[in-house]
């Protein structure tokens with residue numbers, strides 16, 4: 001059973017101040033989870049999580065994570081500007097970008113962030129853009145082929161646009177070393193939304209071995225290894241959540257097996273988690289505004305794919321709770337739809353739910369990451385508000401909803 005982190009009573013109270021739809025976040029759970037991650041890697045003195053800003057680019061949430069010791073992982077100019085505005089700079093910024101415009105590199109260098117290069121040609125591009133290279137640089141690795149755990153294909157890095165090949169990693173580190181870089185990092189993101197506890201340890205083994213080879217062949221100092229994102233969350237009620245303590249322990253074992261004997265026991269471990277940090281601790285609150293019975297039964301809600309794109313974009317499952325009816329039998333088969341003139345604007349297709357009535361609150365689960373941030377304005381729909389359920393039980397507006405004036409602001413009348 002998936003249980004929302006709010007009750008119907010709380011939602012009724014909230015509705016006096018915040019009209020639906022809105023994304024709601026749970027501060028207490030966000031902090032608890034961030035502390036657990038930190039604990040899982042406490043064996044590594046240099047450990048740091050760089051929250052993937054793109055998942056939920058909200059200053060209040062970024063500040064909460066920063067207070068819990070997280071840096072930020074950016075991939076665009078505006079995300080860098082956002083960090084600067086929030087007061088996060090220097091080594092607390094990781095810049096893992098691809099197909100990068102010059103002005104983005106420029107701002108990252110100015111803020112003192114760590115640049116993670118996606119391609120070998122970016123060395124020269126970066127040098128032309130900012131002059132002398134920073135002393136601390138990272139390169140993104142792509143081993144190609146399939147990424148497998150126990151002969152099961154998890155993902156296909158060979159098809160991904162990211163990263164340098166293995167020979168390019170050696171070539172790039174040699175060039176960077178000869179240009180005066182003194183501290184090196186290795187980064188890879190090889191599988192997305194994994195709920196197995198073996199993803200990070202398996203990835204770490206590949207990266208640690210590469211680090212040992214690079215160190216032996218080029219004499220470079222590897223300062224950090226960035227395991228990036230990819231630890232997933234259980235979107236479906238029958239899925240198990242990843243056990244972050246066990247994941248941390250798995251990485252520690254591989255670290256002791258490979259890095260420590262090579263005299264590299266000072267390497268810091270970084271993560272760039274997005275989904276894992278916030279996904280389960282946000283939900284989309286919406287209300288049923290129409291019911292339609294034709295060839296199928298439709299529940300029409302006041303949110304649409306512009307507020308949460310994942311189901312429309314890749315058929316992603318998001319659990320739905322009809323508030324106040326948690327204990328009623330799920331004996332009605334519905335499509336839950338938004339109002340876009342796009343037939344893929346459905347939060348759920350053929351979903352068994354209790355009988356839904358007009359006015360019911362529906363909570364769409366696990367929208368805390370890659371939810372509001374993927375919003376858009378198709379059909380003139382406006383992005384919704386974001387509300388924080390604070391630790392003290394009060395609620396705070398942390399992003400207002402867009403208004404028609406926002407929509408018209410970029411137009412020329």
Ligand SMILES: *Cc1c(COP(=O)(O)O)cnc(C)c1O
Nearest residue numbers: 052096228229230272273274275
């Ligand atoms: C998207 C992204 C992440 C976060 O991915 P999650 O699946 O949310 O953990 C981390 N690093 C980079 C470079 C990314 O593009």
